[in-house]
Amino acid sequence: MKIMTCPINGPRPISEFITAGAVKPMPNPQTADDLTWADYVFNHDSVPGVKREWWCHTPSNTWFIAERHTRTDEIVRTYLWEAA
């Protein structure tokens, strides 16, 4: 079973987690033009490599960041947003 380490709850089976996808900076919705906004909303950098993603340990509702290799599935590091 694949194990992920929640920064608060420790190592847990991956089935206890969900992901909300890549960490990406949001352009200012007031000033961004339609193209920039569409790029932010839809497009995704999905060339495999080590990516920063939002994950949540669902039983405790702990949101945190995981750095994960999207080809090998190796989880490099997990940490709370504040610790970033």
Added chain:
Amino acid sequence: MPLRLLKFGLVKSYPESRMFRQRDRLRPTYDAVIIGGGGHGLATAYYLAKDHGINNVAVLERGYLGGGNTGRNTTIIRSNYLTPAGVKFYDQSLRLWQALSETLDLNLFYTNRGHFTLAHTEASLRTLRWRAEVNKHYGIDSEVVDPQTVQAACPHMDLDCGGAPVMGALYHAPGSIARHDAVAWGYGREADRQGVEIHQQTEVTGIRVEGGRVTGVETIRGAIATPKVICAVAGFTPRILDWVGLRSPLKIHPLQAMVSEPMKAWLDPIIVSSSLHVYVSQTARGELVMGASLDPYELHSTRSTLDFAEGLAARMLDLFPFLSQAKVVRQWAGMADMTPDFAPIMGKTDIEGFYLDAGWGTWGFKATPICGKTMAETVARDRNHELIREFSLDRFSKYALVGEKGAASVGH
């Protein structure tokens, strides 16, 4: 037929010619290069030659023919989709399928089974009624049936489903299955007969673009000059788009499947339950082909997991408790290239001469013939075929999504 078979037993050397010629060299130039020797790439090659007389074409495949999602898919063919664009497109595909064994002169084991999508809650029954109405409106054979009809078509099913009883189903009579690798070989063989070159073990490593137009590709066997490149590489698409600087919403998730040991024929229709996340059909060989939903997170890998097999087996037993002693004999995964609106990305791009056939996620096998047909015309005329206009990559920047999600909730 029996006499033809006898020949195989009596002569020393194999009496049939190979499905396609092994070419030992790449030519320095082609009129078009197709990246990806899956069903889509090979069908495009076939129709380019057959319909448009363009046969100075190379299909470049990094591995072996049909070794991508084409040879990994669970082969469900249907057209009960939800959007006008989708319905028209898949309906045309179904028509091509029905004549395909003859067109390609190869038995594709295309069999019409009927397709049931089960509802276990009032809410999903409502969705199915809606789908049936939309389908009928577009002339698709689709209706909601009661549990007794399901039971009659599938006497082995436990309608109680481990506490989530079947309340009805969407029945789509044209639902079919086919032999997946035969489709790749059939298109490959016919394309080869028309003069198309197929090169296996030939990975493309770069695309040459000058002044906004394609001029060639680089491969592990050397560079090729060509004005037209068709990219039909399913789960590998993001890597290739990155070479030419195109952005896309594609996300790659593994989609897994497994088969049981062969058994006596007992399951005629194709059974899908979105609530239970399971779908199953029985092949001509007697194996149960089973699948479930996508793996929950992005991964560019074809690894399979025990979690998947366990979960799927448990839900299969809810539907068919008598299978508790049946053995699972194989398990595998493919890389599904998912779009946010569950519709494909097809046609011309901002780079002249670079054509894309991607975003086929978990549902592209059924579209193989029509993709070949429409992509070939798009490439030959350098104008998007009318059937694929709504699938172009720029729909995202125009906020003009297609919205096929309701019809594709379980992977197939």
Added chain:
Amino acid sequence: MTLLTSPLADVLRSRPGTRQELNQMSVLTQVPDPKPAETLGLADLSYLTRFGVKGPQSASWLSAQSIPIPEQPNTWAALPEGGLIARLGRSEFLIEDGPDSQTVPRLAAACNSPPAQVYPVLRQDAAIALCGQATQNLLRQTCSFNFQSLNLTEHPVILTTMVGVTVTVIPQPKSHHPIYRIWCDNTFAPYLWQTLAEITTELGGTIIGTQDFIPYTGQMP
């Protein structure tokens, strides 16, 4: 006064045994044969009163109500009058009375008009307890978390899933074998209970009443 119902009332209705009204709830207190609980016992403790609070100021507010605060997230402490407080994160707490304490009504009254950054949380959990020698066996079948790896003197609170249901678990070291307190959302309670009850029976244990449970707890926090 209206009678409250345990989230498990339906699945327990047909169980023979003695019932008593406790905290306005009809509670199964004793079953005819509680002996197999030495192997494995399963009890419904949903009748115990419960109070939840969260927000950046919740810890200091609880302190002001003279409630001891567990220092680390995911740890618990016993309350002086009985019952317990569990720290579920940095700023969320679950307080549950013991059979005889009255802390929760007091906190609920004090929280009627809470100060800024203190938010009461409605807790209508199903509260389940496990006792006996075979608890580890049951946990191994239902959880992917290894409870044997825990140091119980550190008072850990475990947020995990059990047969797919999100649960909060507190193991409490008792005379022979630890007991396990389990809380889950009430809508999943019947499914969780039925699954645990089936396994309990398979392992030679039984469902017991709240009175039957007391000997296993020593003095229940």
